[in-house]
Structures are given as structure tokens and as C-alpha cells.
Amino acid sequence: MGIQVWQIMVLTFLAFFFICEGLSTSIFANQPVIIGTITGIVMGDIGTGLAVGATLQLMILGVGTYGGASIPDYVTGAMIGTVFAITSGKGMEFGMGLAVPVGLLMVQLDVLARFSNVFFSKRVEAAIERMDFKGMARNTWLGAFSWGLSRAIPVFLMLIFGQNLVNAITEYMPEWLMSGLSVAGGLLPAVGIAILLRYLPVKNYIAYLLIGFIAAAYLKVPMVGVAIMGVALAIIAFKQEVAKNQNVVVVNQGAVQEGLLDGEYED
Numbered sequence: 001m002g003i004q005v006w007q008i009m010v011l012t013f014l015a016f017f018f019i020c021e022g023l024s025t026s027i028f029a030n031q032p033v034i035i036g037t038i039t040g041i042v043m044g045d046i047g048t049g050l051a052v053g054a055t056l057q058l059m060i061l062g063v064g065t066y067g068g069a070s071i072p073d074y075v076t077g078a079m080i081g082t083v084f085a086i087t088s089g090k091g092m093e094f095g096m097g098l099a100v101p102v103g104l105l106m107v108q109l110d111v112l113a114r115f116s117n118v119f120f121s122k123r124v125e126a127a128i129e130r131m132d133f134k135g136m137a138r139n140t141w142l143g144a145f146s147w148g149l150s151r152a153i154p155v156f157l158m159l160i161f162g163q164n165l166v167n168a169i170t171e172y173m174p175e176w177l178m179s180g181l182s183v184a185g186g187l188l189p190a191v192g193i194a195i196l197l198r199y200l201p202v203k204n205y206i207a208y209l210l211i212g213f214i215a216a217a218y219l220k221v222p223m224v225g226v227a228i229m230g231v232a233l234a235i236i237a238f239k240q241e242v243a244k245n246q247n248v249v250v251v252n253q254g255a256v257q258e259g260l261l262d263g264e265y266e267d
Contacts, residue, residue, distance in 0.1 A: 008159045016152035032056035032078035039082040049082040051092045077103030113150035117143045
């Protein structure tokens with residue numbers, strides 16, 4: 001399956017838009033599952049896009065760019081991985097094997113984008129000293145534009161040369177390497193879940209974790225069913241916590257009233 005010109009243009013724009021959207025407080029920015037699903041829609045295979053994006057989503061749970069740190073750009077990786085998985089016909093494992101290196105490569109380009117932003121930030125500071133409001137706005141927009149190009153240009157080039165690259169990879173890549181990529185793609189969800197469990201209060205909710213594991217592993221309940229079960233258990237846990245807090249309040253109020261009757265709080 002090839003990629004059409006309009007698809008290249010749309011995906012290049014999406015790469016530009018999503019990285020710029022990451023400068024805001026939008027909850028949709030920097031979410032591989034979102035860009036993977038949208039890429040799947042553009043490429044005509046939403047299932048593969050959702051699978052690649054959701055798998056990469058697990059890799060960034062609990063990870064943030066605090067203090068200006070650069071992290072693997074799995075948003076761009078989800079886009080490229082989805083495109084290559086669909087165009088090559090090799091499936092999700094092949095796309096995942098390419099998505100992770102792309103995400104790691106984008107770290108270097110992220111650093112270059114931050115360097116360019118420093119240049120425009122200095123120009124903004126100079127415009128502030130001159131009270132040049134047009135200069136402030138112009139350089140602010142130029143900084144955001146350069147930030148967007150740091151993703152749009154690589155995505156455009158990878159999509160332009162992507163089909164030839166995929167053909168070369170599928171023809172000349174040794175079988176052992178293809179098998180390794182498939183194994184790595186299969187391991188990524190487990191690694192992501194392990195990272196997620198590291199930051200969750202698992203000890204307090206181990207019973208719920210075991211229920212979900214039994215439902216998925218032994219009862220073969222689909223993921224949608226497991227998710228619905230998780231929502232139901234979360235509601236139960238929330239109501240129990242609310243009831244416990246209400247009981248604590250009632251007990252405290254009773255203790256205060258009893259103390260007043262006994263004269264403990266009188267002057």
C-alpha cells in the first residue's frame with residue numbers, strides 16, 4: 001500500500017500542529033494514542049493506528065518534560081510507526097519497531113528546537129526593553145513556528161522517502177532482526193505497564209489488580225469489558241472512601257459534642 005500526496009500533506013500539518021499544541025495546556029497534546037488514532041483514520045486503518053498509539057502511550061505514562069528536559073517524542077513515533085505499519089503490510093510489531101527509534105531520534109531535534117527558541121526569546125527580551133510590541137509578537141510566533149518545523153520537516157522527509165525505505169527494509173533486513181523488532185514491539189506494553197504500576201498505589205488496590213488480571217488472562221474478557229469493570233470497581237472504591245470520610249466526620253462531631261456536654265471545652 002502506498003501513501004498519497006494529500007496524506008503526506010495532512011500528516012505533515014498534524015506533526016506541526018501537535019508539537020505546537022504541546023506549548024499550551026491542551027490535554028490532547030503529546031498523547032501518542034490521539035495522534036496514532038488520527039493517523040490511522042488518515043491512512044484508512046484506524047485499528048492499527050489505535051494499537052500503535054496506545055502501546056506507545058504506555059511508554060510515556062508518568063514521564064514529563066519538567067525543567068525543560070527532553071524525552072523521547074513518541075507522538076511523532078506513533079505517527080511514523082502507524083504509517084509504516086500500514087504501508088508495509090507488516091502489522092503493528094513492525095511499526096512499533098520503527099516508532100521507538102524515531103521517538104529517540106526526535107530527542108536530538110527537540111534539543112535543536114529549544115536552541116532556536118532561545119534565539120527568539122532573546123529577541124523578545126530585546127523587544128520588551130524597547131517596548132516594541134510588534135517585535136514581541138513577531139518573535140513569539142517565529143519561535144513557535146521553528147518549534148513546529150522541528151517535527152514537520154522530519155515527518156515530511158520520512159513520509160516522502162518512506163515507501164522506498166520500507167521496501168528496502170523488508171527486502172534486505174535479515175530475519176533475525178525482523179524477529180527482534182517483533183519481540184521488542186511485544187515487550188513494550190509490558191514495560192509500559194510496569195512503569196505505570198511503579199507510580200500507582202498497587203499495595204492498596206492489589207485485589208482490583210488481581211480481578212482485572214484474572215478477567216483478561218483466564219476469562220478472556222475483551223479490553224473494553226475489562227475497562228468497564230475497572231470503572232465499576234473505581235466507583236465502588238470511591239463510594240467506600242466517601243463513606244469512610246463521612247463516618248470520620250460524624251465520629252469527630254460526636255466527640256466534640258460529648259466534650260462540650262462534659263464541660264471539657266468550657267473556660
